[in-house]
Amino acid sequence: MAKRIVVDPVTRIEGHLRIDCEVDGGKVTKAWSSGQMWRGIEVILQGRDPREAWLFTQRICGVCTTVHAIASVRAVENALGMEVPVNAQFIRNLIIGGHGVHDHMVHFYHLCALDWVDIVSALKADPRETAKLGQSLSSWKGNSHQDIKDAQERLKSFVASGQLGPFGSGYWGHSAMKLSPEVNMLAVTHYLQALYYQRKINQMVAILGSKTPHIQNLAVGGVANPINLDSSVTLNMEKLYHIKTLIEEVDEFVKTAMLSDVAAVGAFYADWTGYGAGVTNYLSVPDMPMDSKGTEFELPGGYIPNGDIGKFTPIKSYQDEFFEKNVRESIKHSWYDGDWTRHPYEEETVPNYTDFQDDGKYSWVKSPTFQDQPAQVGPLANVLAMYVAGHGPTKKYVDQTLKTVSSIAKTEVGIPALHSTIGRIAARVVRCAVLNDTMLNQWQALVNNIDSGDTSIYNKPEFPKGEQRGFGYHEAPRGVLSHWVVIEDGKIKNYQCVVPSTWNAGPRNGDDAPGPYEASLVGNPVADPEKPLEVLRTVHSFDPCLACAIHMVDKENEEIVRVKVL
Amino acid sequence: MNVLILGIGNILLRDEGIGVRAIEELECRYTFPPEVELVDGGTCGLELRDAIGRRDLLLLIDAMRNGGPPGTAYRLDGDEVPAHFHTRISPHQLGISDLLATLTLTDSLPARIVLFGVEPGDISTGLGLSQEVETGMEKVLQAVYEELKSCGLQPEAIPADEAFRLGFWSTRQNGKEAVP
Numbered sequence: 001m002a003k004r005i006v007v008d009p010v011t012r013i014e015g016h017l018r019i020d021c022e023v024d025g026g027k028v029t030k031a032w033s034s035g036q037m038w039r040g041i042e043v044i045l046q047g048r049d050p051r052e053a054w055l056f057t058q059r060i061c062g063v064c065t066t067v068h069a070i071a072s073v074r075a076v077e078n079a080l081g082m083e084v085p086v087n088a089q090f091i092r093n094l095i096i097g098g099h100g101v102h103d104h105m106v107h108f109y110h111l112c113a114l115d116w117v118d119i120v121s122a123l124k125a126d127p128r129e130t131a132k133l134g135q136s137l138s139s140w141k142g143n144s145h146q147d148i149k150d151a152q153e154r155l156k157s158f159v160a161s162g163q164l165g166p167f168g169s170g171y172w173g174h175s176a177m178k179l180s181p182e183v184n185m186l187a188v189t190h191y192l193q194a195l196y197y198q199r200k201i202n203q204m205v206a207i208l209g210s211k212t213p214h215i216q217n218l219a220v221g222g223v224a225n226p227i228n229l230d231s232s233v234t235l236n237m238e239k240l241y242h243i244k245t246l247i248e249e250v251d252e253f254v255k256t257a258m259l260s261d262v263a264a265v266g267a268f269y270a271d272w273t274g275y276g277a278g279v280t281n282y283l284s285v286p287d288m289p290m291d292s293k294g295t296e297f298e299l300p301g302g303y304i305p306n307g308d309i310g311k312f313t314p315i316k317s318y319q320d321e322f323f324e325k326n327v328r329e330s331i332k333h334s335w336y337d338g339d340w341t342r343h344p345y346e347e348e349t350v351p352n353y354t355d356f357q358d359d360g361k362y363s364w365v366k367s368p369t370f371q372d373q374p375a376q377v378g379p380l381a382n383v384l385a386m387y388v389a390g391h392g393p394t395k396k397y398v399d400q401t402l403k404t405v406s407s408i409a410k411t412e413v414g415i416p417a418l419h420s421t422i423g424r425i426a427a428r429v430v431r432c433a434v435l436n437d438t439m440l441n442q443w444q445a446l447v448n449n450i451d452s453g454d455t456s457i458y459n460k461p462e463f464p465k466g467e468q469r470g471f472g473y474h475e476a477p478r479g480v481l482s483h484w485v486v487i488e489d490g491k492i493k494n495y496q497c498v499v500p501s502t503w504n505a506g507p508r509n510g511d512d513a514p515g516p517y518e519a520s521l522v523g524n525p526v527a528d529p530e531k532p533l534e535v536l537r538t539v540h541s542f543d544p545c546l547a548c549a550i551h552m553v554d555k556e557n558e559e560i561v562r563v564k565v566l
Numbered sequence: 567m568n569v570l571i572l573g574i575g576n577i578l579l580r581d582e583g584i585g586v587r588a589i590e591e592l593e594c595r596y597t598f599p600p601e602v603e604l605v606d607g608g609t610c611g612l613e614l615r616d617a618i619g620r621r622d623l624l625l626l627i628d629a630m631r632n633g634g635p636p637g638t639a640y641r642l643d644g645d646e647v648p649a650h651f652h653t654r655i656s657p658h659q660l661g662i663s664d665l666l667a668t669l670t671l672t673d674s675l676p677a678r679i680v681l682f683g684v685e686p687g688d689i690s691t692g693l694g695l696s697q698e699v700e701t702g703m704e705k706v707l708q709a710v711y712e713e714l715k716s717c718g719l720q721p722e723a724i725p726a727d728e729a730f731r732l733g734f735w736s737t738r739q740n741g742k743e744a745v746p
Contacts, residue, residue, distance in 0.1 A: 043692065044692065059578050065608065065610065110612065154671060167667075195615070195671070196672075198612070199616050206616075213610035213613045214610075
């Protein structure tokens with residue numbers, strides 16, 4: 001008989017997410033993703049000055065702060081047809097890159113790795129063997145016997161203290177945990193080291209953003225980072241070199257430890273390349289603009305339908321109609337009044353809560369579509385697009401990772417393996433490495449441009465009478481983020497954020513086609529419905545925007561098991 | 567002595583934003599000794615590690631669900647704080663409990679933590695605090711002042727007629743214009 005399991009995370013900060021699965025014969029047969037993302041921002045923004053919208057939007061979410069600020073200024077600039085000085089583009093790009101690396105590191109090591117790495121098993125590892133293993137996998141300097149021994153001691157005393165914190169309710173000893181104690185211990189060592197490096201990259205964001213969390217240096221039309229190489233209080237060479245040192249320090253960790261860790265996890269869990277593909281229409285946008293108009297980008301993006309990279313269509317500019325015209329949101333299965341599929345400029349938000357109806361309305365999330373189809377967004381979508389667009393660093397890190405996986409797994413693992421749960425995780429780490437390269441390029445571009453005598457950072461926005469419409473997109477850590485603004489007589493008339501987790505966590509659309517989370521769960525193995533670790537693995541591989549604990553509700557026994565998302 | 571006053575919360579969900587609002591009020595009302603730093607932590611978790619790490623004293627201000635009437639102010643000291651976040655009364659406990667755990671793992675937990683909370687009433691979408699929570703916040707501001715005074719770090723009040731008195735979020739929600 002089919003058994004229903006409900007994974008119900010609760011957080012008010014980034015929005016609730018609840019996953020319902022029907023499990024039959026040890027596999028998920030049907031899934032529903034139900035959530036409450038932030039859908040009320042227009043209530044606050046209507047009637048406000050478009051120049052300050054970004055200060056509000058970056059408070060939407062505790063994880064994705066910077067990204068909502070960036071998308072907001074881009075949307076208003078687009079509505080006004082503005083150009084942005086290239087210094088401002090490079091400074092924004094460095095912030096985007098730093099934020100992305102921080103986010104990908106935190107997700108990989110501190111939120112997602114613990115679905116695959118058994119902390120309790122790591123305590124049993126032989127430090128000497130672990131060091132040997134680490135040194136065989138990469139040249140990372142932090143794999144010495146002493147490093148591993150220290151990390152294990154630290155873990156032991158932490159576990160002994162009883163305050164388990166993030167390790168509090170993992171599925172330790174679960175039959176789906178397959179790594180040896182030494183591989184587990186190596187991952188734990190890097191987990192601890194990653195805490196140091198993510199701090200470093202956050203410092204870079206703080207230097208440029210003037211504050212973190214919640215940067216303060218943006219403006220519609222540019223940035224508020226005065227550049228004067230002769231002043232000690234502005235952006236000068238000393239600060240620029242400090243930034244470079246921070247990037248380089250993190251760069252080494254990402255390119256040696258992190259890339260080899262994801263390859264090892266991927267190889268030891270090679271069976272997971274067969275699960276979790278789900279929706280294989282992939283949408284991503286180009287980012288890291290290199291000119292004032294937003295027509296040249298360091299990182300490509302675009303649309304790949306049906307997983308067929310031969311059918312890739314690039315998105316080319318901030319004005320690109322292929323993007324602007326093909327985004328819709330449907331509310332057929334969402335708790336809003338009516339049954340429509342509309343363009344973001346034309347949307348309204350009138351709540352109509354109906355309770356959870358399996359075949360009716362069951363989510364606060366609207367269901368976005370691209371060319372009338374559900375689309376998966378995120379690092380995998382972006383990495384595939386960059387790979388097919390011939391982006392050098394992407395190709396290098398993808399090929400290198402697949403080669404390492406193949407040699408550990410002793411079987412040929414190629415690009416098709418990326419359409420999977422484990423592939424999404426690998427793509428995130430690849431993107432993190434790509435972002436490190438990008439930051440170094442952006443740093444150089446900024447220094448060269450300043451060196452040429454250009455210190456311009458801001459163009460003043462002018463608001464004409466009448467109505468203007470604009471959209472701003474950003475390839476955020478969780479995927480395509482777009483803000484859509486309608487301005488009338490210099491005030492905001494309508495504002496919509498179509499966020500990455502909406503694309504991925506959306507419910508069935510106007511044609512009843514399931515969203516990416518829902519589709520990816522079907523066929524997932526579930527060894528023990530009481531401990532659905534496998535469901536968490538697939539949902540977590542999307543990096544759901546939830547820094548939260550979740551309730552497990554087993555409806556048959558009415559028993560509530562509390563589970564913490566790690 | 568090295569003190570951080572950290573306010574956390576989401577200012578777009580009314581009373582949820584009490585921590586951030588309290589920081590802004592403190593900054594508008596007082597000048598602080600150099601040993602004291604104030605941070606608006608928003609809804610962030612791990613990103614705050616650098617700000618919190620290795621402090622002698624952390625004064626944390628947050629919305630706190632404890633079953634009392636809206637506006638009730640609470641104070642927790644020392645060992646009670648991690649325990650509070652463990653049993654999840656605050657909306658931010660998860661980010662913060664992981665944060666405290668990673669600080670423990672890296673030996674950089676503040677020597678002492680005092681948590682000031684206010685029971686939220688209205689957490690719907692919107693700006694500004696409910697009247698009860700405004701009142702509760704005043705109690706917290708006074709308690710923070712006393713706490714600093716007891717450490718010999720008494721803040722100095724900014725005269726009421728000086729210009730810079732309303733914070734960004736408070737000017738907007740009260741419908742008042744900031745003094746230029």
